[in-house]
Amino acid sequence: MASYTLLSISYLLSTVLLLFLAFKKYIPDKFKYLSYAILLAALGFQFTGLIMRWIEASHAPFANMYESLVTFSFVIILEYFLVENLEKSEALGIWVLPVSWLMLGFALYLPPVSYLIKVGNILLIWVFQSPIFPIPDRVPEPLSPALQSFWFQIHVPVFFLSYGAFTLAFGAAGLRLIHYRKTANRLDILNRLDQQIYLFISIGFIFLTAGIITGAIWAREAWSRYWSWDPKEVWSLIVWLIYASYFHLRLKPGWKGEKTAWFAILGFVAVFICYYGVNVAIPVIFKYSQGLHSYGAPDPIP
Amino acid sequence: MNATDTENIRPKLYPKASSLKRLLSFLESLQFSIWLFSLLIFSSLMGALIPQKETSFYYSERYGPATAELLQKASLNNVFESYWFIFILMALCTSTLVCVHRRCRILFSSLNSHEMDDSFSPKTVIELGNKTFSSESLCRILRENRYRSIHIRQISDTEIDIIGRKYLCNRYGTLLAHISVVIILIGALIGMEIWPWSFNYSLSVRELQKVVLPHTPYTLEFTKYEEEYYPGTQSPSDFRSHVSLWEGSTIKTEQIIRVNHPMKYGFLGIFQNARNPIEGPLIAEFIIKDPKTRSPLSRVRGIAGQVVEIPPSHVKAVIEARMESNYSIRELNKKEGSQQYVYEFAGVSSPWISTFEVVQDPGIPIVYFGFSLLLVGLFLGLCFEYRKVGIKYKLSEGTSLIYIGGDSCRKNNHLQDDIKMITRAIKELNPEKRMVD
Numbered sequence: 001m002a003s004y005t006l007l008s009i010s011y012l013l014s015t016v017l018l019l020f021l022a023f024k025k026y027i028p029d030k031f032k033y034l035s036y037a038i039l040l041a042a043l044g045f046q047f048t049g050l051i052m053r054w055i056e057a058s059h060a061p062f063a064n065m066y067e068s069l070v071t072f073s074f075v076i077i078l079e080y081f082l083v084e085n086l087e088k089s090e091a092l093g094i095w096v097l098p099v100s101w102l103m104l105g106f107a108l109y110l111p112p113v114s115y116l117i118k119v120g121n122i123l124l125i126w127v128f129q130s131p132i133f134p135i136p137d138r139v140p141e142p143l144s145p146a147l148q149s150f151w152f153q154i155h156v157p158v159f160f161l162s163y164g165a166f167t168l169a170f171g172a173a174g175l176r177l178i179h180y181r182k183t184a185n186r187l188d189i190l191n192r193l194d195q196q197i198y199l200f201i202s203i204g205f206i207f208l209t210a211g212i213i214t215g216a217i218w219a220r221e222a223w224s225r226y227w228s229w230d231p232k233e234v235w236s237l238i239v240w241l242i243y244a245s246y247f248h249l250r251l252k253p254g255w256k257g258e259k260t261a262w263f264a265i266l267g268f269v270a271v272f273i274c275y276y277g278v279n280v281a282i283p284v285i286f287k288y289s290q291g292l293h294s295y296g297a298p299d300p301i302p
Numbered sequence: 303m304n305a306t307d308t309e310n311i312r313p314k315l316y317p318k319a320s321s322l323k324r325l326l327s328f329l330e331s332l333q334f335s336i337w338l339f340s341l342l343i344f345s346s347l348m349g350a351l352i353p354q355k356e357t358s359f360y361y362s363e364r365y366g367p368a369t370a371e372l373l374q375k376a377s378l379n380n381v382f383e384s385y386w387f388i389f390i391l392m393a394l395c396t397s398t399l400v401c402v403h404r405r406c407r408i409l410f411s412s413l414n415s416h417e418m419d420d421s422f423s424p425k426t427v428i429e430l431g432n433k434t435f436s437s438e439s440l441c442r443i444l445r446e447n448r449y450r451s452i453h454i455r456q457i458s459d460t461e462i463d464i465i466g467r468k469y470l471c472n473r474y475g476t477l478l479a480h481i482s483v484v485i486i487l488i489g490a491l492i493g494m495e496i497w498p499w500s501f502n503y504s505l506s507v508r509e510l511q512k513v514v515l516p517h518t519p520y521t522l523e524f525t526k527y528e529e530e531y532y533p534g535t536q537s538p539s540d541f542r543s544h545v546s547l548w549e550g551s552t553i554k555t556e557q558i559i560r561v562n563h564p565m566k567y568g569f570l571g572i573f574q575n576a577r578n579p580i581e582g583p584l585i586a587e588f589i590i591k592d593p594k595t596r597s598p599l600s601r602v603r604g605i606a607g608q609v610v611e612i613p614p615s616h617v618k619a620v621i622e623a624r625m626e627s628n629y630s631i632r633e634l635n636k637k638e639g640s641q642q643y644v645y646e647f648a649g650v651s652s653p654w655i656s657t658f659e660v661v662q663d664p665g666i667p668i669v670y671f672g673f674s675l676l677l678v679g680l681f682l683g684l685c686f687e688y689r690k691v692g693i694k695y696k697l698s699e700g701t702s703l704i705y706i707g708g709d710s711c712r713k714n715n716h717l718q719d720d721i722k723m724i725t726r727a728i729k730e731l732n733p734e735k736r737m738v739d
Binding site for chain 2 (some may be wrong): 141142149198206209210218221223224226245249
């Protein structure tokens with residue numbers, strides 16, 4: 001699997017980049033370009049890896065959990081890269097890159113590397129009689145007839161773009177709430193971060209709406225009804241409502257800044273439940289099936 | 303021009319407002335919409351975390367009899383079709399409608415009013431010595447910053463008021479987004495199964511069976527089932543049901559239903575759901591050939607003993623099974639001089655059952671219309687920030703004073719950046735201008 005090797009290289013590069021960011025204070029400024037170069041190289045390897053996977057599987061690389069995690073982590077880094085060039089805020093990377101790094105690592109190396117998750121799994125198996133982080137299936141599968149649709153190519157990437165933007169908003173909110181908590185006098189930084197959160201959530205919200213709408217149209221073609229209150233649909237509605245409340249709450253006096261930044265965090269938690277939890281965690285914890293969106297779920301190991 | 307301000311002044315505006323007005327202002331309030339959002343989030347959470355539409359036995363097994371009874375009484379076993387959930391959605395619809403009405407009023411009144419009021423919050427005053435300005439040069443500066451001057455008032459030679467605005471599409475966008483939510487909810491209401499025109503049921507049909515579609519004047523004939531696999535695997539790559547729709551004895555349409563490719567006839571949609579092989583008499587297939595050229599004309603399928611119609615000439619024929627996998631076809635009531643066909647046995651297949659979802663929902667075009675409005679509205683509303691800038695120029699006692707203020711729908715830094723740009727442009731305005739003026 002050539003794609004696997006390429007993705008591993010990109011993972012290695014991301015790890016180097018993360019270390020770079022962690023020790024940024026002690027590294028002279030001229031190394032900034034080196035970090036850019038590493039980021040670009042990682043993006044390039046990951047992109048090539050995705051294309052290879054596309055060719056190997058002969059369908060777009062987001063049909064199961066492994067492919068979805070790999071593509072999602074790529075979209076997050078891509079969006080971060082674009083934003084970093086537009087907004088000049090490298091600090092975002094401190095929050096955003098680990099999310100992407102964790103997802104890629106989870107998809108690629110779960111059994112040998114992530115001991116923490118493994119220990120967690122053992123505990124969870126003991127509690128729930130089933131692992132909450134099953135190993136994603138790395139073998140390409142043929143596309144089931146339900147996924148053979150024009151909307152599959154549109155619906156899933158639109159959601160990735162949306163979730164990626166929400167991850168950026170989460171990163172900006174993290175910076176706002178933790179890194180710059182004590183710099184209350186730096187109003188310019190705080191204002192800029194608030195504005196960034198607003199920008200990222202706006203982009204995410206437009207794509208989220210587009211994703212729900214394309215999903216509804218696809219559901220009408222495939223399952224006969226545009227909305228059937230399937231758990232995934234309900235969770236995406238919850239995410240939509242949380243961010244809609246964010247837009248409305250901002251209009252209330254005293255609700256800009258810190259309070260609304262918490263909404264970006266809350267929204268991101270809901271996004272993650274919608275993306276991962278609905279398929280894997282909720283069926284295990286609450287012990288009932290996940291409804292119609294079951295393609296993404298890896299088979300739990302008994 | 304912004305909800306916060308109206309929010310704060312409204313109670314003072316109507317100290318003795320009628321109860322209807324008070325009700326309306328409650329319905330359109332931000333407070334109420336936030337409550338509705340929270341309620342919706344909470345009830346959706348309940349609906350997502352409690353398994354829905356299960357049997358009462360399931361609930362008492364899972365939660366214990368007492369909790370199960372409580373759940374069912376509060377219709378938490380079917381949240382999304384419960385009366386209280388639909389009530390919340392209707393409240394949301396009403397609130398949005400009232401809000402849309404208010405937004406329209408504010409939008410159109412603000413389009414006509416060009417007063418520089420107190421909402422122009424960040425006030426900058428520039429002192430520019432004895433430099434003088436014409437309204438044209440100030441308008442040009444606004445235009446360079448992509449502001450359209452909507453109001454120019456030359457009070458005297460020494461006093462000018464100018465108001466410019468940018469990205470008005472934002473206002474229309476927000477309005478559209480709110481209207482679209484109402485439209486989507488109305489479309490969903492029309493599609494609810496409480497009306498005679500909307501229905502939704504699943505129907506299992508055996509191959510070669512003809513069934514009456516309830517609530518419609520049609521009958522559905524399931525003529526043939528086919529499936530294909532990915533080479534060397536057990537996973538199906540495609541499955542197809544050939545069906546035809548009849549009204550009385552006339553055929554309305556003949557289509558192949560696949561997953562993702564339903565049959566649509568008017569508002570009626572028939573969708574492929576499950577499919578299963580069943581035990582039953584085998585289906586024999588014959589190829590009908592032209593006696594002279596021996597070229598295949600068509601195919602007929604049927605079980606032993608069934609009377610079928612031979613497609614080109616509508617001659618009736620019966621399928622006979624002599625022995626194991628030895629089938630033949632015999633023409634009945636053959637007319638004089640009619641064409642003699644050659645029948646070739648093409649094998650037998652075991653029958654299948656297809657489950658079809660039959661859905662009629664006239665609300666769909668309305669919902670889709672709402673969807674497109676929502677997308678356009680959100681794009682305009684979120685990608686552009688409506689801004690209004692007012693410039694007041696005054697020449698008193700030989701000193702030029704310029705006041706700049708502005709207002710934006712989000713009070714983000716963009717407006718301040720714009721004001722900075724305009725201020726700089728005014729300061730840098732060519733001194734030669736003075737002689738021209």
